[in-house]
Structures are given as structure tokens and as C-alpha cells.
Amino acid sequence: MNDGQEICSGATSILESLPEKRKELEDYMDGLPLGNDPEKNRGFLIESLHKAQGIFGYLPEEVQLLVARKLKLHLSEVFGVISFYSYFTIVPKGRYKINVCTGTACFVKGADGIVGEFKRFLNIEMGETTSDMKFSLGGLRCVGACSLAPVVLVNDKVYGNVTPKQVPDILVECK
Amino acid sequence: MISSAEKLEEYEKGLAGRIPSSLRTEILVSMGTCGIAAGTTPILEELKKEVSEQKLDDSVKIVQVGCMGLCHSEPTIEVVDKESGQRIIFGNVIASQAKSIVAKSVRTAGVQAVARTWYCPEDEEMNPDAIQARIVLRNCGRIDPEEIDEYIMRSGYQAAAKVLASMKPLDVIKIITESGLKGRGGGGFPTGRKWKFAADQKSDEKYVVCNADEGDPGAFMDRAVLEGDPHSVLEAMIIAGFAVGSHEGVIYIRAEYPLAVKRLHLAIAQAKEKGLLGKNLFGSGFDFNIELKYGAGAFVCGEETALIHSVEGKRGEPSFKPPFPAVSGLWKKPTVVNNVETYANVCAIIRNGAAWFKKIGTENSPGTKVFSLTGKINKVGLIEVPIGTSLRDIIFKLGDGIKGGRKFKAVQTGGPSGGCITEASLDTPIDYNTLIALGSMMGSGGMIVMDEDDCMVNVAKFFLDFTLDESCGRCTPCRIGNKRLHEMLKEITDGNGTHETLTKLRKLSDNIKDTALCGLGQTSPNPVLSTIKNFEGEYLAHIDHRKCPAKVCAKLLSYLINDNCVGCTLCAKNCPVTCISGEKRQKHLIDQKKCIKCGVCYEACKFHAIDKD
Numbered sequence: 001m002n003d004g005q006e007i008c009s010g011a012t013s014i015l016e017s018l019p020e021k022r023k024e025l026e027d028y029m030d031g032l033p034l035g036n037d038p039e040k041n042r043g044f045l046i047e048s049l050h051k052a053q054g055i056f057g058y059l060p061e062e063v064q065l066l067v068a069r070k071l072k073l074h075l076s077e078v079f080g081v082i083s084f085y086s087y088f089t090i091v092p093k094g095r096y097k098i099n100v101c102t103g104t105a106c107f108v109k110g111a112d113g114i115v116g117e118f119k120r121f122l123n124i125e126m127g128e129t130t131s132d133m134k135f136s137l138g139g140l141r142c143v144g145a146c147s148l149a150p151v152v153l154v155n156d157k158v159y160g161n162v163t164p165k166q167v168p169d170i171l172v173e174c175k
Numbered sequence: 176m177i178s179s180a181e182k183l184e185e186y187e188k189g190l191a192g193r194i195p196s197s198l199r200t201e202i203l204v205s206m207g208t209c210g211i212a213a214g215t216t217p218i219l220e221e222l223k224k225e226v227s228e229q230k231l232d233d234s235v236k237i238v239q240v241g242c243m244g245l246c247h248s249e250p251t252i253e254v255v256d257k258e259s260g261q262r263i264i265f266g267n268v269i270a271s272q273a274k275s276i277v278a279k280s281v282r283t284a285g286v287q288a289v290a291r292t293w294y295c296p297e298d299e300e301m302n303p304d305a306i307q308a309r310i311v312l313r314n315c316g317r318i319d320p321e322e323i324d325e326y327i328m329r330s331g332y333q334a335a336a337k338v339l340a341s342m343k344p345l346d347v348i349k350i351i352t353e354s355g356l357k358g359r360g361g362g363g364f365p366t367g368r369k370w371k372f373a374a375d376q377k378s379d380e381k382y383v384v385c386n387a388d389e390g391d392p393g394a395f396m397d398r399a400v401l402e403g404d405p406h407s408v409l410e411a412m413i414i415a416g417f418a419v420g421s422h423e424g425v426i427y428i429r430a431e432y433p434l435a436v437k438r439l440h441l442a443i444a445q446a447k448e449k450g451l452l453g454k455n456l457f458g459s460g461f462d463f464n465i466e467l468k469y470g471a472g473a474f475v476c477g478e479e480t481a482l483i484h485s486v487e488g489k490r491g492e493p494s495f496k497p498p499f500p501a502v503s504g505l506w507k508k509p510t511v512v513n514n515v516e517t518y519a520n521v522c523a524i525i526r527n528g529a530a531w532f533k534k535i536g537t538e539n540s541p542g543t544k545v546f547s548l549t550g551k552i553n554k555v556g557l558i559e560v561p562i563g564t565s566l567r568d569i570i571f572k573l574g575d576g577i578k579g580g581r582k583f584k585a586v587q588t589g590g591p592s593g594g595c596i597t598e599a600s601l602d603t604p605i606d607y608n609t610l611i612a613l614g615s616m617m618g619s620g621g622m623i624v625m626d627e628d629d630c631m632v633n634v635a636k637f638f639l640d641f642t643l644d645e646s647c648g649r650c651t652p653c654r655i656g657n658k659r660l661h662e663m664l665k666e667i668t669d670g671n672g673t674h675e676t677l678t679k680l681r682k683l684s685d686n687i688k689d690t691a692l693c694g695l696g697q698t699s700p701n702p703v704l705s706t707i708k709n710f711e712g713e714y715l716a717h718i719d720h721r722k723c724p725a726k727v728c729a730k731l732l733s734y735l736i737n738d739n740c741v742g743c744t745l746c747a748k749n750c751p752v753t754c755i756s757g758e759k760r761q762k763h764l765i766d767q768k769k770c771i772k773c774g775v776c777y778e779a780c781k782f783h784a785i786d787k788d
Contacts, residue, residue, distance in 0.1 A: 039487075041488075042487060042488035042489065043468075043486065043487055043488045044488065045488035046468070046469060046470075046471055046485065046488055047468070047469060049471070050430065050469055050471065080490055081488065081489065081490055084473060084490040084491060084492075084647070085470075085471035085472050085473050085491070086471070086472035086473065086644075087430055087431075087470075087471035087472035088471060088472075102392065102641075103392035103393045104392045104393035104549070104550070104587065104590070104621065104623045104637070104638075105392075105393045105549035105550055105555075105623060107392075107637050108550050108551060108623060108625055108629055108634075109550075109551070113773075113774065116773065120751065140431075141390060141392055141431065141472070141474070142391075142392045142393055142394065142395065143208070143212075143431065145208065145209045145212045145213075146209075146246065146393060146395065146547065146549035146555055147209060147213070147246030147247055147249060147549070147555040147556070148209070148212060148213065149549065149555075158212040160212065160213070163778070164773075164774075164775065164778070165775075165778060
């Protein structure tokens with residue numbers, strides 16, 4: 001039913017250039033107890049997207065289409081779900097994902113000022129990535145480390161009790 | 176396989192018999208997300224190394240446990256002396272102190288002991304100094320959450336065994352109803368009634384759902400339970416399944432909680448292996464399975480109809496009620512949705528009876544409530560108090576007052592849906608009704624303390640910022656109304672607000688409350704209304720005098736150098752826009768036109784020579 005959906009040719013195909021990753025995703029999805037009823041298959045959509053984003057780092061259109069076909073859903077339905085949830089991204093992120101906690105405890109302890117400093121140093125807005133693909137800047141809902149507020153996460157590393165002054169040091173540590 | 180209630184008893188006795196008689200000391204290391212972030216992993220390794228080097232494996236046992244709730248003193252370690260039963264908690268431990276902790280010579284190493292401010296009503300004597308009573312958190316920080324045997328040794332799965340072996344579904348519902356347990360996720364709907372509705376439905380399939388999508392910023396109660404005591408939730412879901420006639424459980428959990436996800440997976444696998452999940456539980460013929468479903472970062476999915484849509488793989492938009500999920504929920508079948516903390520109460524109620532539970536808390540709202548106490552407070556942490564405890568006891572006794580000796584200003588409960596409570600109401604015993612009367616709500620349990628340095632207009636703007644980001648966009652009042660509210664608040668914090676802005680804020684807030692589709696929109700104006708009600712003067716200072724009394728709103732601030740300036744040039748060196756001029760050893764000057772009000776000079780100055788005005 002989705003055969004009419006093709007991606008504009010011309011751009012390099014991510015799935016073709018990364019056959020191992022493609023296979024990893026296909027193997028995972030083939031292992032799901034899917035049937036012919038798209039309504040029941042849909043229950044596996046969010047976990048499939050989690051898996052796909054874990055493999056590829058983001059969800060390009062080709063990957064969305066692969067997921068849609070396996071679940072017998074329409075591409076637009078898959079995209080609708082991706083755009084709804086903030087965890088999913090359709091653009092690649094930088095090597096260092098800087099996330100400033102925007103929970104209330106961090107807010108009252110000055111997370112705003114830290115975000116401002118990161119913006120100023122990296123010259124990007126929240127949700128953006130630097131042109132050299134090194135840094136992405138984002139907000140993060142409470143990570144539950146409120147005693148260390150304000151908290152900054154760089155990939156999985158937690159920095160606690162951060163002050164605006166430490167922002168350049170944190171960036172220097174990302175080599 | 177544990178195939179009957181008797182077998183469970185036998186198994187538990189067997190476990191107790193396996194504890195070596197040579198065991199003298201247990202060292203519990205707090206390994207929740209916050210503990211790990213504060214650095215407990217190297218301490219755990221160091222302790223293990225020390226025990227094996229000293230050949231103490233027979234007498235000292237190292238256990239990784241969940242959160243003890245003492246975030247302010249992480250990394251924390253509890254040392255239990257098996258002979259005397261004495262328990263001592265040490266805080267702010269560093270890896271190099273491991274040796275002295277194992278050798279019990281902690282005094283010389285300068286390790287600080289932390290007071291234990293709680294007792295567990297189920298198995299401990301009441302302690303007159305204890306403000307906290309732990310029912311939900313009774314196992315958190317005491318057992319290894321990755322070992323099902325430790326849970327079983329703490330009466331684990333006995334409630335499920337009792338229910339399946341000797342009770343009828345209606346008896347279970349009767350006990351839960353009589354206990355007066357209310358939903359701990361926010362709304363406070365009586366749990367027993369919810370179960371009764373679902374039980375009354377005739378359907379071939381029913382579902383039991385656990386809402387673990389804890390999205391409230393500044394709240395981490397459910398994370399602590401799932402990381403510290405996952406089996407208590409699984410066991411309660413079995414009981415709920417039996418009571419309503421469901422064989423399928425679903426736990427919907429945030430993807431942002433990787434450790435909780437890992438421990439739940441492990442707990443489910445271990446329960447299956449022991450025959451405590453799956454077919455014919457305790458030989459009763461009752462089957463029950465639990466699967467995990469992941470959220471993907473959408474606050475609105477904490478609303479039960481939105482959550483159900485998300486489990487079905489759809490956009491997590493709420494739908495109109497009725498029909499309630501108890502009638503038509505997941506896959507259009509009758510569904511019970513309760514949150515983590517609600518489930519974590521169930522087993523204790525079944526084990527001890529409704530009358531026991533009603534002795535704790537208030538007549539109207541029995542039991543306890545877990546709060547995550549954060550913000551400008553000396554002792555940040557996770558606490559569980561009987562409902563009816565006053566905010567003053569929580570903030571000034573458990574939280575040890577305001578950080579840096581500053582003055583208390585307000586406490587926000589109920590997160591983005593709640594409101595702020597001021598000094599005047601601190602002695603009110605808090606329960607579901609009193610908080611609503613104060614213009615706030617119980618919510619899921621986030622409690623954020625603010626001091627005189629927090630601008631309440633800015634706080635309201637922060638919560639609206641959150642709501643804007645998280646509104647699903649389905650209904651107009653929430654999608655557009657909250658945007659307008661946010662714009663008006665920004666006008667005020669930028670110094671462009673008028674009295675008319677204030678009137679409009681009030682009116683629009685009321686409209687949104689009356690017309691939004693789900694709980695998110697219906698409560699989103701609460702922070703605005705409650706800050707206007709309690710801090711109107713602050714709004715008026717922004718409007719009439721273009722001043723922010725808390726000196727937070729940057730557009731209304733100016734930085735000025737006073738006579739304390741010794742001309743050290745530190746401020747000028749740090750200024751990102753080079754707007755500070757002056758000779759060495761001369762008083763400096765800030766060019767107000769160029770100043771971007773970043774506050775770097777204020778932070779840099781060592782002579783208190785910069786004033787915010």
C-alpha cells in the first residue's frame with residue numbers, strides 16, 4: 001500500500017551507505033510480532049522509532065519510510081508521531097549534545113543564565129547545532145538530580161552546580 | 176517456581192536461612208540516578224575492593240540500594256550493625272573514606288552522620304522525632320532493587336499471594352475503597368472506585384496501566400520508587416488485575432529514566448522466572464503479564480487518555496471524557512490507569528488492612544504523600560510524610576530552612592498545574608482539599624521552595640513557557656490562550672505592561688480554565704492566577720515603577736558601580752561587550768547604553784562594588 005511513496009533520488013541514501021545499521025533495524029522490526037492489522041502494529045511504532053533513533057542518531061525520511069512499511073502504516077502517520085514527541089529528531093545532532101536542565105529547581109537556581117552563556121559562546125539558539133556538527137544545544141526536562149541544580153548534561157556526563165562562568169570550561173572539555 | 180502461597184512462605188524461610196551467621200555488617204550504598212550522578216559508583220567499587228582485600232566477605236555485605244531520599248547529602252551510605260540493629264547513615268562520602276567505613280573507624284576519617292528523619296509504620300516503632308512515615312518508600316534505600324529475593328524477604332509478593340489464594344475480586348476492591356486511598360498522580364480520584372468501575376464492565380479483555388510518565392519539572396518521586404523498589408509496583412498491578420478481571424498490565428514509562436527502565440526490565444524478568452508473573456499465579460488459575468511501553472518526551476501523556484493513545488502508537492493527544500478509560504480505554508477496552516505511587520501503596524494496604532492505613536494521614540485523605548523537596552532549601556530531598564503535615568514542618572524541619580539564611584517567599588506545589596503558597600498559609604495541614612482551597616493542588620508531589628531572590632512574575636512566565644512547549648495543540652484555549660498569557664507576562668517582565676494587561680491576564684486565565692479540553696489546559700493558568708493573587712504588589716511594581724523587586728527581570732535592571740570600587744579592573748576584563756571603562760585603581764563606570772545586563776561583572780566583583788537596581 002505504500003509503494004507509491006518514494007524518496008526523491010539524488011541525495012545520498014543513508015540506508016544504502018550504512019547497510020549494517022539498516023540490517024540492525026530490519027532485524028529488530030522483523031522480530032516484532034506484527035500482523036496485517038495496521039491498528040495493532042501501531043502499538044509498536046514508538047518503540048521502533050526509539051530503536052531506529054538509537055541506531056542512526058536521528059530519523060531521516062528514508063528510515064521513517066522503512067519503519068512505515070514494516071508496520072503497514074502511511075509515512076505521514078509515522079511523521080505525525082515523530083513531530084509530536086520531543087524525544088525524536090529528524091535532523092542529525094552534534095557530537096556533543098549539550099542539554100541544560102529546564103526543570104523548576106534548576107530554573108530557580110539560574111539555569112537561564114547558563115543557557116544564555118551557551119548561546120553566546122556557540123552562537124546558536126536552543127534546539128540548534130553548530131555548523132561544524134560539534135555541538136547541539138537543547139533543554140532537558142527534569143533529570144531528577146535536583147540537589148545538584150543547576151544541571152548540565154553533555155552527552156551522558158552530568159555537571160552539577162554549574163555557574164555561567166564555568167560554561168567556557170565545559171566547552172573546552174569537549175575535545 | 177513459586178506456585179502457591181505456601182511455596183512462597185517456604186521460599187522466604189529458605190532465604191532467611193541462607194544468611195550466613197557470620198554476617199556482622201551490611202553496608203548499603205545509594206545507587207539511584209542522583210546518587211550515581213553525585214559519584215557513588217567509585218565508592219561502591221572501593222568498598223567492594225576493601226572488603227575483599229581484608230577478607231571480610233563472610234562478615235560484611237555490600238548492597239547497592241535505591242534512593243534513600245537524602246539528595247542533599249549524596250553520596251550516602253548506610254551502615255547496619257546486624258547484632259545491635261543500629262543503623263547509621265553517612266553523607267557526602269568520598270571514595271577514600273571506604274577503608275574507614277569498612278573498618279568502622281569513621282570518626283577519625285571525618286565522615287558526617289546524617290539524621291534519619293523517618294520511620295516505617297509497617298515494621299518499625301513510631302519514633303517521636305520522625306516527621307516522615309514511609310509506606311511507599313519503605314524499601315527504597317533498604318533493598319537491592321535488582322534482586323527479587325531481597326524484595327521477597329521484606330514480605331514481597333505476600334499481598335498478591337493472599338489475594339489470589341483467599342480473596343474474591345470484590346473483597347479486594349472493598350479493602351482498597353475502605354482504606355480511602357486516593358490517586359497520587361494529581362487528581363486524587365478514589366482508587367477503589369476507579370477499580371470498581373472497571374470491574375463492573377463486561378468485556379473479554381481489560382487492561383491495567385501504570386502511569387510512570389513523570390513529567391512534572393522538579394518531581395522525581397516515581398523515579399525513586401521504580402529505581403528503588405520496582406517489584407512493589409509489579410505486585411500491586413497483579414492485585415489490580417485480579418480485582419478488575421484483567422490479565423494484561425502495561426507500564427508506560429518516560430524514556431528519560433534509563434535506570435528505572437533497566438531495573439523494571441530486570442524485575443519483570445525475575446518475577447517471570449520465579450513464576451510470579453505469567454500463567455496460573457500461586458496456583459489460582461489467574462494469569463497476568465506486564466509489558467513496558469516507552470514515552471518519548473511529551474508531558475501531556477501523563478493525562479490518562481493521552482497516555483492510552485500514546486501506548487497505541489498514536490500522537491499523545493487527550494480525548495474528551497466520558498467515556499472514561501474504565502469503560503473504554505486501551506484498544507477500546509475497560510482500562511484502569513493509576514500512577515506509580517498509588518500502586519506502591521496497594522500491597523501495604525492488603526497486608527495490613529484498611530483500618531491500619533486509615534490511622535495514618537487525615538480522616539479525609541488517609542495515608543502518606545511523597546514529595547520531592549527542591550529549590551532554595553538547605554536539604555533537598557525526597558520525603559514521605561503523613562497527609563496533613565504542615566508545610567512549615569516540611570520546609571523548616573525536613574528541609575532545614577532557606578539556603579544562605581535568605582527569607583522564605585513561596586512554595587510551589589503541583590508543578591505547572593499548581594500554585595504558590597505563601598508564608599501566611601505555612602501552618603495549614605496539607606491534604607487534597609486544603610491545597611485546592613489555597614489555589615494550588617497536591618499534584619504529583621513536586622515542591623519547589625522560592626526565596627526573596629525569585630521574581631514571581633518570572634516564575635509564572637517560566638511555568639507558562641513549559642505549558643506552551645508541552646501543549647499538544649489539540650484544543651484552541653490551550654494552544655492559543657496560553658501563548659497569549661505568555662506574551663502578556665513577557666510584556667510585564669519587559670517593562671511594557673499596563674493595568675489593562677493585568678485585567679486581561681485574569682480574564683483570559685479564567686476562560687482557559689473553563690474551556691480547555693484536558694487537565695493540562697484546565698490547570699495551566701493556575702500559576703498565573705495564584706501569583707497575581709498572592710503577589711499583586713510585585714506585578715504592580717513591574718507595571719507602575721518599571722522595577723523588578725527581586726532584581727531578576729533583566730530588562731528592568733541596571734548595574735551600577737558604587738564607591739567600594741578599588742579599580743581592580745576585574746569587571747572590565749570579564750565584560751563580554753566591553754562596556755566598563757576606567758583607569759587602574761580608579762572607580763570604573765558602566766556604559767548603560769551598551770550594557771547587555773548579563774550580570775558577569777556582578778559575579779566577578781570581589782569588593783561588592785556593583786549594585787543591581
